[in-house]
Amino acid sequence: MFSIDQPDVIFSWAGAYALIAVTPGPNFAVVAQCGLSASRAKAAAAAFGVALGAGLVAMAAASGAASLLALGPSRLAIGLGFTLLLLWLALGSLRTAQASATRLRPCEEASLARCLRLGLLTATSNPLTFAFFLGLSSAPRCGASGCLPASAFLAAFTVALAWFGCVALLLSDQRIARFCTGKQAGMHVAIAALLTAHAAWAATTTIGLL
Secondary structure (H helix, E strand, C coil), rough: CCCCHHHHHHHHHHHHHHHHCCCCHHHHHHHHHHHHHHHHHHHHHHHHHHHHHHHHHHHHHCHHHHHHHHHHHHHHHHHHHHHHHHHHHHHHHHHHHHHHHHCCCCHHHCCCHHHHHHHHHHHHCCHHHHCCCHHHHHHHCCCCCCHHHHHHHHHHHHHHHHHHHHHHHHHCCHHHHHHHHCCHHHHHHHHHHHHHHHHHHHHHHCCCCC
């Protein structure tokens, strides 16, 4: 049986993370990409992957494990890996944009498991997420002994699942799909631009570690 903190501590974590979760970033881009180009179930799988990843990172931060990954070679490797992941996702979004322009939907062939893995990998490899939860775990609200890992997981997972689940449901809705008819190529180009911008930020941050 897992022990959790008092509700006010959990709500404090949830409220702080909510401000980060709703900010358009790589997690949003991955879920939006699946929502626009695949089925509702696959978009929901990506959202669940992001939520699971956010919860695991939060739990690692609260347990102190993430502090080891934030130092030295591990941090450099994570930064480089995250940069390459974002560039790969951006390239995929551009390919989807090209396919949308010719009325092809190649992303429909992606499995539920692959969509879940993309969401999970994106959420767990983001250095900003690691830094955020490390800072939050050392906040005065957690006390001298820190917040309990289960509380951190519960707060992050719930917020991420609620927000990204709504994004998945909204962007995969048939009415939205009809409204977006003829606009999907431009939307995927915008998602690719967002991912590329975050990749540039990640690369700049990583270079600073050298």
